Structures are given as C-alpha cells and as structure tokens.
Amino acid sequence: MHVLVTGASGFVGTRLVEVLNAEEGVQVTGAVRRQCAGGNDAVKQINVGELSPETDWSEALKGVDVVVHAAARVHVMNDTASDPLTVFRKVNVQGTLNLARQAVAAGVRRLVFISSIKVNGEGTDTGHAYTAEDVPAPADPYGVSKMEAEVGLREIAASSRLEVVIIRPVLVYGPGVKANFLNMMRWLDKGIPLPFGAINNRRSLVALDNLVDLIVVATAHPSAANQIFLVSDGEDLSTTQLLRRMAAALNKKALLLPVPSALLSAGATALGKKSLSQRLCGSLQVDIEKTRSLLSWVPPVSVDHALKLAASHYMKRDN
Known part of the structure; x- marks a missing residue:
C-alpha cells in the first residue's frame, strides 16, 4: 500500500509518517509546503507548495493508493485576516x-480527511457528548x-470510486505540542500558582499516538x-484533573487555587477572553463508541x- 501524507512536516503528519513507515508493506510519501531539514530520510518528500485550489498534485499522487490529508489552514486565536472565512475556504x-x-x-482508492471536532460545535x-451522527x-x-x-x-x-474517511x-497533545497546552506545562514547571483548582468541567482530549493509531487503521x-469518526483517549478530564496529572508527569506539584468557575468566566469575559474561558471552564465531550x-x-x-x-519532550527541548 502506497500512502501519501499531506502536511507531512506538521505536528500530526511527522508522527504519522514515522509510524506508517514502520508498517510492513507500506510505502510512504510525504507532501510538504517546502523541503525541510531533519525529516525522515527513509521517506520520500515532495514539495507541493501552499495548499490551494491551484495546487498540482500529479507528481505526489503517482502510484498512490491512499491519501491522508492532514494539511490545512489551522485555527488561530487571533486571526489577522480581514475576511477569515474566505481565506479558510x-x-x-x-x-x-x-x-x-x-x-x-489518479485512481486513488481512499482519502482519509483529518477534520476537526469544531464541525460539531x-x-x-457536562455528561452530554457529541456523536458522529450529530447535526454539524x-x-x-475554521469549523465552517x-x-x-x-x-x-x-x-x-x-459520484466516484473514491472512499472517504x-x-x-x-x-491533540503529545511530544512537541504547542499553544495553550505548552503554556500550561510551562506554568506548572515554574511553580506558578494557577486559579484552576475548582473547575468541574469535562473535556475529551486525544494523545498524538492515539490519533495516529486510528489514522493508520482508517x-x-x-x-x-465513507464513515465519520470521532476520536479521543476514552477518558474525559476536568481542567483541574488535567493540570494535576500534567504536574505529576513533570514531577512537580500543581499549585491550584480553588477559584469558582463562574468567577473565572466572568473575569475572562470582561477581559475579552471568552473563548479562552470556554476552553478552560466549559465542557467538550465526544462519544467514541462508533469508532470502537x-x-x-x-x-x-x-x-x-x-x-x-509530552512532559519528557518538554523537559528536553524547552528548558
């Protein structure tokens, strides 16, 4: 089986290429925006440039059986585009x-599309999880x-013979994770007191290796x-629980102050950080029974x- 992975130099793509390349009987090609040093020398890389309606995929698709499409314009907290939806589209x-x-x-038989739970909402x-059958x-x-x-x-x-998954x-979290997850590790590592000791939400997360494993299966x-699958670790955590277990992974003690969630949300909203408050205090659960x-x-x-x-990688690379 010959698999083309788009976004092969990204957070998910890099690990996916590594795992697929170790699979018996699998040939892997990585499509990237630009050639980069430090990639997997055993995997062919093809520079396709920016992902756009005009991208020429002819060389990358030669002999390919399955495409895993992980490349995308990703969600960003402070988008500077004047019309973000047009750019995302x-x-x-x-x-x-x-x-x-x-x-x-090109005769590809299957395309695995890495979408986002933001399609659901x-x-x-709390206690009511998204399913793959929910109305988007x-x-x-980004979600649109x-x-x-x-x-x-x-x-x-x-209208074709292409199978879509x-x-x-x-x-997604794991070695090399960025953004808020990385910030939380830094705060815990530095022993900074955090006002997140009384958050009783529930959030589904997925470890990088769990996501990659499902992609390989798919x-x-x-x-x-032609199915839609939701994916998580199968264990939902509150923000408080996550921080405590993250601290344990770092061999640190979490200094968490029991500030009520309602007070945190009100303060964040007043500061124009309502979306951040939703991620820290709100719930987002998914039901993976169909996937199982x-x-x-x-x-x-x-x-x-x-x-x-994730903590081991952080300690080696970020300190």
Missing part, C-alpha cells in the same frame, strides 16, 4: 476538493471550512469507508503515559 475547502478530484483522476453540556454546528470560520470540506468530499465520493479529533479497514465498535479500535496509549511523553 480557499485552503481548507477549495484546496481539499482540488486534491480529492485529482486523487480520483464549541462545547457540550460549527461556530467559527472543515464542515464544508467534509460535505464536498462526500459528494465526490458519491473523515476523522474529527478533539484537542487507511485500510474495510468498515471505515465499527473499527474494533481501542486507544492504545493511556492519558498518563501520553502526558509523560
């Missing part, structure tokens, strides 16, 4: 569908663009064809082991 919708149409023409009531309710331009890409891909699959991850499992039953899939890595891997 150009890359995540038009760019994705351009790849899919060329994949059909921004949060759930994206609330920001991922939803529209999903719709377009399913239309292409319905859609995976919607929740927040490249070949017969029952994955249809694919006979079980997350291979525990939360605590995954946190240890």
Whole structure:
C-alpha cells in the first residue's frame, strides 16, 4: 500500500509518517509546503507548495493508493485576516476538493480527511457528548471550512470510486505540542500558582499516538469507508484533573487555587477572553463508541503515559 501524507512536516503528519513507515508493506510519501531539514530520510518528500485550489498534485499522487490529508489552514486565536472565512475556504475547502478530484483522476482508492471536532460545535453540556451522527454546528470560520470540506468530499465520493474517511479529533497533545497546552506545562514547571483548582468541567482530549493509531487503521479497514469518526483517549478530564496529572508527569506539584468557575468566566469575559474561558471552564465531550465498535479500535496509549511523553519532550527541548 502506497500512502501519501499531506502536511507531512506538521505536528500530526511527522508522527504519522514515522509510524506508517514502520508498517510492513507500506510505502510512504510525504507532501510538504517546502523541503525541510531533519525529516525522515527513509521517506520520500515532495514539495507541493501552499495548499490551494491551484495546487498540482500529479507528481505526489503517482502510484498512490491512499491519501491522508492532514494539511490545512489551522485555527488561530487571533486571526489577522480581514475576511477569515474566505481565506479558510480557499485552503481548507477549495484546496481539499482540488486534491480529492485529482486523487480520483489518479485512481486513488481512499482519502482519509483529518477534520476537526469544531464541525460539531464549541462545547457540550457536562455528561452530554457529541456523536458522529450529530447535526454539524460549527461556530467559527475554521469549523465552517472543515464542515464544508467534509460535505464536498462526500459528494465526490458519491459520484466516484473514491472512499472517504473523515476523522474529527478533539484537542491533540503529545511530544512537541504547542499553544495553550505548552503554556500550561510551562506554568506548572515554574511553580506558578494557577486559579484552576475548582473547575468541574469535562473535556475529551486525544494523545498524538492515539490519533495516529486510528489514522493508520482508517487507511485500510474495510468498515471505515465513507464513515465519520470521532476520536479521543476514552477518558474525559476536568481542567483541574488535567493540570494535576500534567504536574505529576513533570514531577512537580500543581499549585491550584480553588477559584469558582463562574468567577473565572466572568473575569475572562470582561477581559475579552471568552473563548479562552470556554476552553478552560466549559465542557467538550465526544462519544467514541462508533469508532470502537465499527473499527474494533481501542486507544492504545493511556492519558498518563501520553502526558509523560509530552512532559519528557518538554523537559528536553524547552528548558
């Protein structure tokens, strides 16, 4: 099986290429925006430039059986684009569908699309998890663009022999994680007191190795064809629990002050940080029963082991 991975130099793509390359009988090609040093020398890299409606995939798709499309314009906290939705659509919708149409023409049999839980929405009531069958309710331009890409891909699959598998991850963490997850590790490592000791929300997360394992399964499992899957570690944590277990992975003590969630939310809203408050205090849970039953899939890595891997990488690289 010959697999093309787009976004092969990204957080998910780098690990995916490494794992696929170790699989017996699998040939891997990595598509990247630009050639970069330090990649896997055993894996062919093809520079396709920016993901756009005009990207030429002909060379990258030669002999390919399966495409894993992990490249995207990702969600950012403070987007400076004057019209973010238009920019997201150009890359995540038009760019994705351009790849899919060329994949059909090249005889590719399956495309695994790495979407986002933002297609479902921004949060759930505690104890009420999103499912793959829920009506999409994206609330920001990134989520809208991922939803529209999903719709377009399913239309292409319905009119061709291309099988489409859609995976919607929740927040992904692991060695090399950035953004808020990295900031939390830094705060805990430095012993900074944090006002997050009384948050009783529930959030689903997914370890990088768990997501990659599911993607590998999705490249070949017969029952994955033309299905949507949600993915998580199978254990939902409150922000308070996550910080305590993250501190343990760092061999630190979490200094968490029991500030009520309502007070934190009010303060964050007053400072114009309502979205940050939602991620810290709100719930977002996913139901992965369909993923488990249809694919006979079980997350291979525990939360605590995954946190240890992330913490070890942080201690080596960020100190």
